[in-house]
Amino acid sequence: MNMTLPVIRDDMSERELDSIVEKATTASAFLKAISHEGRLMILCHLVSGEKSVTELEELLSARQAAVSQQLSRLRLEGLVVPRREGKAIYYRLADDKPKRMLECVYELFCQDED
Template identity: 35%
Template sequence: MPDLDESKKRCARVAALLKSLAHPQRLFLLCRLAKGETTVGDLRAASGASQPLISQHLTRMRREGLVLARREGNHVHYRIADPRLAGLIQTMEKTFNE
């Protein structure tokens, strides 16, 4: 019986991560980002959400360490920070593809 406390801690960490994924628009953004680096403008165009809202979602995910930002001139490029997350998102897309 492997460490119950350890298991709970892991659940707490993963649940915190999932909280960020558990939102239609954020998940949509992450699915896009899982395919490669993207600018805010492109994400905005694809998602159709308002600019401040997208920015808030991205800021939140940046704060939580899910994504990384890189400014290039007037545009900011976002990407997924941890390849394991990108993998998980793609797994989920495959798993629930219909």
């Protein structure tokens, strides 16, 4: 993916600057939401598909309360979407942003250096 980063210049209009600030605010909220190890691991597990809260508890070796708290934050930030089936609640990624972010994190921190 080839992209051009914005360059803040002295001659930018107020509208252009406001747009950059708005995007920075959105990006900051996203980064805060994924900055917790538990939330990051939940997203990693959801990349492969929808999971129930019980499945996530087992995969993370975590208590239900802790998993639910992290899912609540991810839901609040719009990163995951719940679905109820009887007593079970299932979660999936809301869109492809978390997956794309995880690919970047993997590339930056997980691949072996040459």
